[in-house]
Amino acid sequence: MEHLWAPWRMAYIEQAQNAGDRCILCDKPREAQDEANFILFRGRFNFVIMNAFPYNNGHLMVAPLAHTTQLSILEDNARQEHIDIVSRCADILKEALRPAGFNIGLNLGRVAGAGVDQHLHCHIVPRWEGDVNFMPVLADVRVINQAIADTYKHLRPFFA
Numbered sequence: 001m002e003h004l005w006a007p008w009r010m011a012y013i014e015q016a017q018n019a020g021d022r023c024i025l026c027d028k029p030r031e032a033q034d035e036a037n038f039i040l041f042r043g044r045f046n047f048v049i050m051n052a053f054p055y056n057n058g059h060l061m062v063a064p065l066a067h068t069t070q071l072s073i074l075e076d077n078a079r080q081e082h083i084d085i086v087s088r089c090a091d092i093l094k095e096a097l098r099p100a101g102f103n104i105g106l107n108l109g110r111v112a113g114a115g116v117d118q119h120l121h122c123h124i125v126p127r128w129e130g131d132v133n134f135m136p137v138l139a140d141v142r143v144i145n146q147a148i149a150d151t152y153k154h155l156r157p158f159f160a
Contacts, residue, residue, distance in 0.1 A: 025049070025063045025119035038152050041159040045078035046085050048159065050152055055125050057146050058097045058155065062086050063121035069108065071120065082122065089124045092158040099126030 028037040029047050038050035045066070051059040062085045064078055071079060090102055103125040107114035 045081045058126045060124045061121045101127045
């Protein structure tokens with residue numbers, strides 16, 4: 001049997017086990033440690049955070065500051081800002097990382113694939129030709145080719 005070591009995944013496992021009733025998308029903006037939490041931008045009603053366990057390099061999430069699971073509950077100005085920030089993120093990623101395309105979307109509810117199902121958030125995932133290789137198919141493993149902290153440092157000036 002072959003082994004693929006991914007010790008950094010333990011942080012994700014421990015975080016999920018210790019979360020209890022806490023909401024990571026409420027907690028992280030309150031901590032005021034934007035670089036440590038990979039928060040790239042704060043709007044009036046929403047913020048941009050890098051996915052700490054990304055599908056691809058530059059995988060961002062836009063989340064409202066209000067704790068909600070539904071777009072319809074957001075006030076009009078918060079909902080509009082949310083969409084505006086998603087659009088801005090795609091533009092920034094296009095300039096900063098030069099992807100060939102994007103997956104942008106919401107996973108509403110656990111059965112829809114939401115890892116954090118108690119707090120609405122939109123994913124912006126940059127995509128490149130050939131970014132899906134044999135690893136996910138054969139080993140159920142994703143290869144991310146840049147450290148998240150390095151991606152954060154590269155993207156941060158684009159959000160200033």
